[in-house]
Amino acid sequence: MDPRTSAQDVMRCDLCKTAVVQMHCDTCLVNLCKACVGEHMISDQTKRHEIVPFQLRKSTPLYPVCKSHNKERCEMYCKQCDIPVCATCLTSDKHLGHKLLKVLQVLDEKKDKILKEQTELKETIYPTYEDIASDVQNRMSQLQKEYGDLSTAITKHGEDWHREIDKLVMKLKAEVDEIKNTQLQTLQKHLDEINKTMSDIKDEIDSMDVAVNSNNISKLFSVRSEIDRHRNLPEKLVPSLPKFAPGKIQAEFSKLFGTVSSSSLTSDKHGYSMKTKQKSQEAGFSPPVKQLLDEPETVTTIDTGYDRYLYNVACLSDKEIWTIADDKTMKLYSINQGSLLKSITTKSGNRPTDIAVTKSGDLVYSYYSDKTVNIVKNEKIEEVIRLQNWIPDGVCSTSSGDLLVIMYSDDSKQTKVVCYSGSTEKQTIQFDDKGIPLYSSGRYFNIYLYITENRNLDICMSDFGAKAVVVVNQAGKLRFRYTGHTPAPKNQPFYPLGITTDSQSHILTADYKNDCVHIIDQDGQFLRYIDCGLRGPWGLCIDTNDNLFVAQNENRQVKKIKYLQ
Template structure:
């Protein structure tokens, strides 16, 4: 129990030994009642006594433990041979005769020094090393995805050169590739989970040491286990190898071969870091390598599948580049952008006017005012090129065709936020209730409600409540993706409305600020892109929620996002009212 907060009737004056402690001499470290203060001064005039209220005594005052053998006696010495604190009665006995005794202050300082060294090694060496190992394993996982994706593509390419007789063989080989990839990927995932568990243990150990170091109780110093030897032994290093695909000019059933190369591990593959500086955002070579490593995602685009082919595979550029910048002229803020075509974009800002701009010329082509005069909350463009906007205050979703506005949906007891147009021609609208307690996604075919998405399998809300910014889009695999500012997450459900995953940002964040998602869009590779206004970056994740990289390009409060048919990214910057066109895929 901390004496500064324990009941004072348990403490007695050190002079009279009867009255309750009320005062304290910080010079002599003596507890006093008010009646004995004068006697304490008169007993020793040589010292400059500093008398304070007992509750205001120096927090650095050493609090020695009670003797386990003699009840209330205080142990001010420590027997190094027995390894226990001892009191004056213990010293008077023969039990510790001839033993080496040191003051508790000395043993306390010695143990503090050891703990500080341990904490320093954990913070500056072991913990950073484990973080770099995580980045290394994640990089290998990304490389594994890319290499196996390239391998599957090569097999498919050669398989297409032959007739129907080898189709079964091609399918078999691809299945073997997938099985090998999954086996190795599971090994890496398990390895990664073990490392992350160790990192959590290290962080808990550091916090525990912080608590002990902040405590004035010496007894707590003895309760800290010695675990450095466990953490100094680094985990084995997984060495990823990839099978080789060989084309053989033999009979039809011997045309291809696939050599299996299993994962290897190296107990001494990693070395301990000596500094933590490399962990700072933007400076770590491992972090840079991970962010710049492109990853191929083999996903069928529904628009291409109608024609019987998949979209071409594109890789992430090492450095995204700004193609052009468009000034929109809004007075204070710019919020949304939507592509009408590869040459024209719609924007909406802080007033009731939606503007159409030429991308190449940067010139204003058209302006549309909302029917109610309210500020639109979000905009989208249909497959036929009609503008769609939501009017929260009017509770409506509207379309603009040939400059004529038509109300499509009118809500009761709900207000619309964001809208997107799906590949099937439906509208997805995210909305919140009038009492701000519920949020849901509704699919409409025209004005007819077809589907409601609100709860997960356990009956818990999928989305946060309140009037927060939330934006919605549909991925190429028909997943429904919502950037939920209130939950600081991207929430992705499948076409049936079942939760697939939540993405809550990537560590380390570029500016070490909390993840704050705004606009959201997808591309032909089924990447999901979301604007992070707190860090001035755009996050790119794959269709399964795995972080791929950041897009910077000097963004200023990025808000709205959209992509064109060539996978160029358009970013509506709230800070400077500009739209940036960015190329990030090869």
Template structure:
């Protein structure tokens, strides 16, 4: 094996290329063995060669040459001129009055700046781009699947058309056969009558020929001729055949009759991605664990709440849930036992319109008729917000501890989302960039892990998602085909640790799972019956409140 070309060999001297390297010239950046040091010195006596042990290589600063004095090296740096300067530049007052700094200090500052930028690239920017690339790859796979589903839908619709066309063709052909048989039967009857008459005429001819040759007068006188009967020629029967007049096929009209294919688009959302920093120490925290959706979600437990109609459910913790229905109580249940732990009656005696749980574990509820939002602390009810000209409907607690409240104007003509810190209004979200209303009638609200605000707009048949600043990101209007072929009616909403958005589809008895950018992922069925309120516990288990049968189902849908 050639030691000069072997990748497994040790470093060799750059001059002789055989001896093991021992020294290094920090001036020329050349590796040397001890025997070649002298030769390297004598090769260029104009340079101040700095020879160090190989392990200490690059430890000597390599000062830049001065642009004004070619034989000098610069050990200072002029901050005003932003250039290195030598001792002659200083002696000749070329930078008189300027702020000068030791070039090694500038070097250290530059290295520190480069190190910070390198760390930002390595720990923040590159992982972000890698995550975006992964997201785009996943989106491509999803697009491939969605277009495949679209082609399958069109094919099935075409097959349905073929079946209907075949039915129509067979019906028309049956009508043709029926008309043909009717006319053939009529003609056959006519032909049979003609043949009988022809036979009778033949018999008459034969009878006449017999008597013509006789000389018996009596026989001749007895012949009664029927010629006059046969002189009445029968009517001619002329069949009138039907005609098929095909409608001219107009391509554009046929296209419209078959179905309309909406246009595709690629939108760019500058708020779609955010920088992600890799956490490198336990003290700094850790990124959320990546979880996969189960192929088949499974029901873990079912809790019977006893309400006439059940509306909302909220996780107090991983052991308790709170529910509301068509009365003025909020009931707490044990998840494992399914038993009622306590009941809390609203302060006004009205039905609670919605419930939520704060970061500290306190229960919050809205009172539509009383125009208030209240918090339950230590079983005592404290009014937090009181509205005028507006009525609170639904509420959620954010990661920052704020409350997001959906409210409607008197008369239910307008709807908006308002952010509160305590009793102080911080933000109002009502219109898009074009001044149009974002919500027809917001029903339930949730904040995603990326701080998007997600609203189930039942009346509009859409999930409306805006970013933290209140700018519209997208509207999700359901997935085709729907499980029960009913219109999409989102009424409950929640989000999980993976930034999935889960919304209860009341009409189709299922829950839709979409990603943070509004792409459909899958349905959760699990024999749901008129699902209404949703919530997620810390382990990403889903709780679904069934309006019709008053039960809460705990469903596992992620690994």
């Protein structure tokens, strides 16, 4: 066909089939010409036909039909009953005193919820099931290899026994094959169930797409997600291999040749965890997945011996911690012995603002009075940074060896985070994309701003003045603000102080007023509280084994707490 003389046909009216489409019924989803509009309107008078120009089709909301009063449109929504309601419903006593909203107000919220759940299914849950399926397949392959090694061992031992024991060798190999087949069949059934769930998830994602892209509100409200069921990951089946125990060559061949021990498939409900999007700080390195303990436990308590308030703690190693208090001395303690190993006095003779330990194991501290950040090397103090018109506060060392320093202006009206390589300023983080300050201004305590870097390179700051944990990405773009969780242990406002992160990219922050520590994930979702009888928790740090150290302000003790399996 010659494209210069041919063309596609225009859309025709669904009623007369000849005239060009000009109008559209959003209620019946029918294309109409102007001449057929009247005929369509009277064809079904039980409906409220919404006729719009064809270009504006699907622009009219299709309100749900009331289940109690047939044919009436539900243009309102009852929050208490969580259902759409019509005008007749509103006149009844059933919804008296209930909070009512226009159904269109609830629509966007419902769409957002569906889209979030769809995103979680698509980007987190389904990929997790893919990983689980891959894990089961790998275990099956490894099982094949290990059973092959087992068979080889039996065969080798059988060769030493010559022809007399060939039948016994075949008998034992048959036992191994039977155990193997039983375990493989069990794992295959487990894999089939996982694949079936993955298929269900894909179907659910597709149905959500249809609902979200439709203008049919009833269809949106009819979406019932199975996401809670999918969040409960399958049990992890871990087969145990039988062992071959060769015996000495004596008279009773069947007993002395050796036996195959029994085996099993153990089930671990917590064997898998949900897939997260996080970049490892070291290429190719993926930390082992650790689950939160049902009940965190105190491992040891260290009495620092300070006479005044204890403010912060920093891990030098898994055996030693640095501490600072309302005192000019920075003290190094043995964790196991609880004994004082070393004391360093600040240059100024006044207490430091904050401390951190670098990758090389040097102690860094900030000092507000002379506006400096200092490093302690071989017990000698060197000035690294000296500020003008700004006062340093919280400080931390990054995975790349840089320093992150929180600072506020001399007039206490501005707060920012500056990244330093040595004494060279590399990056400043102060405003969001709209030019609004990311952090609060003004001083509330001598120390009230703390900072840390997460494994995914997010920069996390506890902002006491804003009563929030403010998290930005590596480029300084705001990711989220965490403003606490209710109910709080003591029903007090959220005032975050010390902050740290662990190998799972959890963010932990001390809540001084509620005598607890909050654990949130890398996306700001609350996971749990840690209390363990804490009294005025202030500073926090984590060692390489994910043990939490909490500096308690009131009793001047440091608690070591185990909270991960």
